Amino acid sequence: MPPSPEIAPTPPRRRGQETSEHILDAAEACFARKGYAGTTLRNVADVVGIRIPSLYNHFANKEALYAAVLERGMGPVLSVLSASMEDGSGDYPEPNSLIREMMMLLGDRPNLPRLVQYELLAGGHHLAPLLENWLRPAIAQSMKILKSTPAVRRWGPDQMPYLLVTFFNIVVGHFTTASLTESLMGNNPLSAEGLAESSKFYGELFASLIEAED
Amino acid sequence: MPPSPEIAPTPPRRRGQETSEHILDAAEACFARKGYAGTTLRNVADVVGIRIPSLYNHFANKEALYAAVLERGMGPVLSVLSASMEDGSGDYPEPNSLIREMMMLLGDRPNLPRLVQYELLAGGHHLAPLLENWLRPAIAQSMKILKSTPAVRRWGPDQMPYLLVTFFNIVVGHFTTASLTESLMGNNPLSAEGLAESSKFYGELFASLIEAED
DNA sequence: TGAGAGAACTAACTAGCGTTAGTTTCCCTC
DNA sequence: GAGGGAAACTAACGCTAGTTAGTTCTCTCA
Numbered sequence: 001m002p003p004s005p006e007i008a009p010t011p012p013r014r015r016g017q018e019t020s021e022h023i024l025d026a027a028e029a030c031f032a033r034k035g036y037a038g039t040t041l042r043n044v045a046d047v048v049g050i051r052i053p054s055l056y057n058h059f060a061n062k063e064a065l066y067a068a069v070l071e072r073g074m075g076p077v078l079s080v081l082s083a084s085m086e087d088g089s090g091d092y093p094e095p096n097s098l099i100r101e102m103m104m105l106l107g108d109r110p111n112l113p114r115l116v117q118y119e120l121l122a123g124g125h126h127l128a129p130l131l132e133n134w135l136r137p138a139i140a141q142s143m144k145i146l147k148s149t150p151a152v153r154r155w156g157p158d159q160m161p162y163l164l165v166t167f168f169n170i171v172v173g174h175f176t177t178a179s180l181t182e183s184l185m186g187n188n189p190l191s192a193e194g195l196a197e198s199s200k201f202y203g204e205l206f207a208s209l210i211e212a213e214d
Numbered sequence: 215m216p217p218s219p220e221i222a223p224t225p226p227r228r229r230g231q232e233t234s235e236h237i238l239d240a241a242e243a244c245f246a247r248k249g250y251a252g253t254t255l256r257n258v259a260d261v262v263g264i265r266i267p268s269l270y271n272h273f274a275n276k277e278a279l280y281a282a283v284l285e286r287g288m289g290p291v292l293s294v295l296s297a298s299m300e301d302g303s304g305d306y307p308e309p310n311s312l313i314r315e316m317m318m319l320l321g322d323r324p325n326l327p328r329l330v331q332y333e334l335l336a337g338g339h340h341l342a343p344l345l346e347n348w349l350r351p352a353i354a355q356s357m358k359i360l361k362s363t364p365a366v367r368r369w370g371p372d373q374m375p376y377l378l379v380t381f382f383n384i385v386v387g388h389f390t391t392a393s394l395t396e397s398l399m400g401n402n403p404l405s406a407e408g409l410a411e412s413s414k415f416y417g418e419l420f421a422s423l424i425e426a427e428d
Numbered sequence: 429t430g431a432g433a434g435a436a437c438t439a440a441c442t443a444g445c446g447t448t449a450g451t452t453t454c455c456c457t458c
Numbered sequence: 459g460a461g462g463g464a465a466a467c468t469a470a471c472g473c474t475a476g477t478t479a480g481t482t483c484t485c486t487c488a
Contacts, residue, residue: 015485016434035335037252041476050436053478057435062476114335117390121249121328121335124393131394139398154422155415161399162415169387170380176331177383179338180345184353185375201369201376208368209419229455233465255446264466267448271465276446 020058022048028069032111035118036066070119070126073112078134080105085138085145096203102171103199110190113175139164149210163209170202234272236262242283246325249332250280284333284340287326292348294319299352299359310417316385317413324404327389353378363424377423384416 026047030039041062045052059065084098106113119127139161146160155163174181174189181189188194240261244253255276259266273279298312320327333341353375360374369377388395388403395403402408 019435035249035251037249038336040474042474051438052476053438054436056477117331117335120391120394121331122252124397127394128397131398135398158411159415161395162412165388165391165395165403166384166416166419169383169391172391173383173387174379177334177379177386180334180341181375181379183338183342184349189379197372198376201373202380205380205423209422229464254444256444265468266446267468268466270447 016058019048019050019054023055023058023065024069024072027065028073028111028115031066031069031118032114036122067126070115071130073109073115074127074130076109077102077105077112078130081138082134085141096207099167099171099203099206100199103174103195103202106171106175107190107195110175110178113172117172117176146210155209167206170205174198174202233262233264233268237269237272237279238283238286241279242287242325242329245280245283245332246328250336281340284329285344287323287329288341288344290323291316291319291326292344295352296348299355310421313381313385313417313420314413317388317409317416320385320389321404321409324389324392327386331386331390360424369423381420384419388412388416 023044027039027044030043030047033039034043041052041055044065045055048055055065059068080101084101116127142164143160146163147157178189189198237258241253241258243261244257247253248257255266255269258279259269262269269279273282294315298315330341356378357374360377361371392403403412
């Protein structure tokens with residue numbers, strides 16, 4: 001199949017593009033709620049409002065659909081994190097603002113942390129290639145940043161990775177444990193107020209961890 | 215094909231009680247690795263070394279088996295937490311030692327945090343009845359404890375629940391994100407050294423959060 | 429206007445799921 | 459030894475999974 005030597009003036013079909021997006025939306029919701037194994041193509045097709053075999057006009061199979069959902073979902077988060085890390089104005093990025101930015105971003109896409117958590121439990125094999133090109137440099141960068149901050153005086157260089165893991169677990173965990181939190185605390189941690197309140201707390205928490213001790 | 219009757223001096227025919235335990239062990243490993251939907255009774259039976267229908271001599275169905283796994287697994291953790299909370303020697307429990315105790319306990323049973331995380335993602339409906347009788351009083355108790363500590367001076371009473379959620383997410387997340395952590399950091403966070411190192415870090419982290427500021 | 433491609437459909441297949449029925453085997457007790 | 463029950467087995471069920479084949483509709487463009 002030749003890759004269309006001349007540029008197509010107008011995309012061949014637009015209706016197909018739209019349904020592809022709808023399928024991705026539906027699949028994202030299903031996979032986020034019930035995981036890969038717990039999601040059936042019937043679930044997805046029913047949400048979209050089409051028959052199961054029609055899905056195969058847009059994605060090769062269930063796994064390809066899942067990979068596409070993951071890739072589309074992770075894109076924005078990775079670029080936000082990437083931009084925040086590579087800002088590099090000499091000054092180190094304020095953890096308070098970074099954590100608030102992430103919380104706000106994920107608050108708009110609460111499916112994402114669930115997808116990521118399911119993926120990690122499953123071994124993270126679909127996530128690894130997505131992260132490989134971003135997370136490694138980001139870690140190297142953030143390690144460099146962290147080491148140039150007063151925090152290193154408290155934590156020591158070999159404890160820096162744990163700060164990153166903690167950051168990750170707090171943010172992702174806030175979303176994946178929301179059902180438990182809500183049933184125990186009463187208020188919804190995914191509501192606007194819940195997100196604002198928790199973002200404030202997590203931001204202050206990390207700021208206090210990073211800042212120098214006396 | 216009959217399995218060669220002449221050999222097998224002691225056929226691996228086990229007594230029911232033992233088999234039930236073996237089934238629970240196998241099911242715990244399977245459910246922890248692949249979740250409820252991702253686990254098949256064939257997986258479990260193969261690990262135990264029996265046929266699928268034999269499982270039904272010990273558990274009513276797949277869901278009952280899952281509930282039994284969860285209940286057996288959660289027991290020790292709940293009692294440790296419960297004991298630690300209700301110690302109540304007037305003094306508040308040292309978060310450093312509590313977090314180390316939990317990390318050590320879960321380090322011996324790394325299936326548990328994964329089971330819990332899968333459960334929470336699925337809605338936590340099987341977990342709720344187990345936690346209802348323990349977690350609520352524990353939260354009330356720990357809130358009382360926290361409020362009597364210097365920590366409240368820094369965090370304010372309404373932020374106490376977030377301290378608990380953070381505690382939970384850090385400890386559980388350490389285990390559920392181990393695959394990612396290992397592939398990125400190089401060393402295994404579930405090994406003896408990894409656990410010791412991380413317990414130390416998390417303990418210090420929480421101690422520094424709880425202690426008074428200036 | 430007619431050809432072709434995209435995207436929906438119906439129908440059907442295979443494989444595997446959880447589950448049940450009925451049978452056999454072993455061990456313990458009388 | 460004989461009887462009974464626990465626990466293993468074989469065989470088969472109904473259902474649903476993901477997937478494929480083949481058809482129809484419709485829109486775009488030459």
